[in-house]
Amino acid sequence: MAEYRRPGVYIQDVGSGARPITGVGTSTAAFLGVAPQADAHLRKPVFVTSWPGFQRRFQGDGQGSTPLSFAVDGFFQNGGARLYVVNLGQDATTISADDLETLSAMEGISLIAAPGFTDADSVEAILTNCETRKDRFAVLDMAEGGAIADLARTQDQGGLRPRNALQGMAAVYAPWIEVRDPETGEMIACPPSGHICGAYAGNDSTRGVHHAPANLPLRGALGLSRLFTDADQDILAPACVNAIRQFSDGIRIWGARTLTGADSEWRYVNIRRLLTLIELSIQQGTRWAVFEPNDDTLWKSIRRDVWEFLNMLWRDGALMGSSTQEAFFVRCDATTMTQDDLDAGRLIIEIGVAPVRPAEFVVIRIMQTTSDSEV
Incomplete structure (x- = not known):
């Protein structure tokens, strides 16, 4: 109790007792793949905040582009700002649990992608990691080529089979996009996951994670490896494949479904990511x-x-x-x-x-x- 010995005005700082809970970040991504300079920072997470920063660390002189470098460029073009890059080296042909373990100590990663790794083992490792941790959302690529029906059947016969226990911790996108190689200037088809992650991050910062990351222009995409029609999407949407479409006003992301299926409460990307935000924020804030x-x-x-x-x-x-x-x-x-x-x-x-x-x-x-x- 303070003592007051003379008349006057006294000011006291009194705590309210409230401990505000702040929302955790949702737009930090991690990419795994093969860097142009295949021996640079091998199997070590490197934090980059710009395309020039990636070039300084992973490009090297006279090195050609890779799916990883295209993804990083697309990430920053579409609004991404925080990215961890893991270079797996030139001999990497699949993603393993050990590869993902390199990111286990990195806090705050909410998006994960392995551009171009579409084999069943890689997809299984990524899905299992996200399902176990419950704090990261996977953005996956479909294999390039194949008939529309083959894309829709991939969930039953390949790496993207339905997983009822997954609770919507992943989404897949098709087709591949055509971009201009920043090194040679040539047009090249590349997997879209890096660009998609950037669009997620940009959408989170401008509109909020609760807005579906769809009907968004895909910056850096100058063409598509194939043009989906409405009839094609009638087949792809029930199979939980998010289409990237060419419209009169440009190339846009035209889907926001997770891999859980149409009857799941985790059907939409934004619902899953919003609930993850709530869960992690309250966990940390209490x-x-x-x-x-x-x-x-x-x-x-x-x-x-x-x-x-x-x-x-x-x-x-x-x-x-x-x-x-x-x-x-x-x-x-x-x-x-x-x-x-x-x-x-x-x-x-x-x-x-x-x-x-x-x-x-x-x-x-x-x-x-x-x-x-x-x-």
């Missing part, structure tokens, strides 16, 4: 509660902090509802924990959210009327 007394005082603090975080997301348009009661709920009290939980030191928070889903199918109804009809 670490202070570890070893605190598990009583009503703690529960009230947890409810307050989590409520404020979800309220911020709702105000940003990430959650559905005209009121907070419709958009989300937070429970942390005697109803969420049993005496066994309390005895074991478990603090259990129950959270429900109503994410905004994409208007994927816009239906316009037109009715013809006569001049005698009442309007």
Whole structure:
């Protein structure tokens, strides 16, 4: 208690007790592949923030471009800003669990791609890594060529088979895109995953992770290795293959589905990534509660902090509802924990959210009327 010995105005700083939860980053990516200078920084994650920065570290003099270098260039062209690059060396033909282990200590990576590695073993390793960690989303490439029906069947017969336990931690895109080689100036077909990751990152920073990363122009893409029609997409969309389409206003990403299937609650890329953002942010933002007394005082603090975080997301348009009661709920009290939980030191928070889903199918109804009809 302060002592006041003379008349006057006294100022005291009093803490509010609130511990604001901030959203984790969603746009840091990691690419694995073969660099133009195949022996540069071999199997070591290197952080780069620009295309010239990548060139200085991995290009070398007189070295030709690779799928990895095209991906890095496309990432920065489309709005990416933070990227880890792992050069696997010239003998790399597939992605293994050991390759992904090189990124295990890197915090904050939310997107992962291996441009051009489309074999079943590589895809399996990437999917397993994302499913196990639950904090990274994989952007995959389809193999180049093949009939439309073959692309749709890939999930059943190849590396992109359905995985009900995956919970939507990956999406796949086709076809390959045509880009201009920054070294030679020639037009070359390359896998699109790097450009797609850049579009994700740019979309996150300008509109928010809750907006579907679709109907976005793909910068740096000057052509497509094949042109999909509406009829083609009728086959690809149910197979969870996101098409890249050529329209009159340019080349655009024309799909935002994960690999889980049409009947899954994790059907859309933005829903999965938004829930990952919520999960990780609350996990990090409530670490202070570890070893605190598990009583009503703690529960009230947890409810307050989590409520404020979800309220911020709702105000940003990430959650559905005209009121907070419709958009989300937070429970942390005697109803969420049993005496066994309390005895074991478990603090259990129950959270429900109503994410905004994409208007994927816009239906316009037109009715013809006569001049005698009442309007």
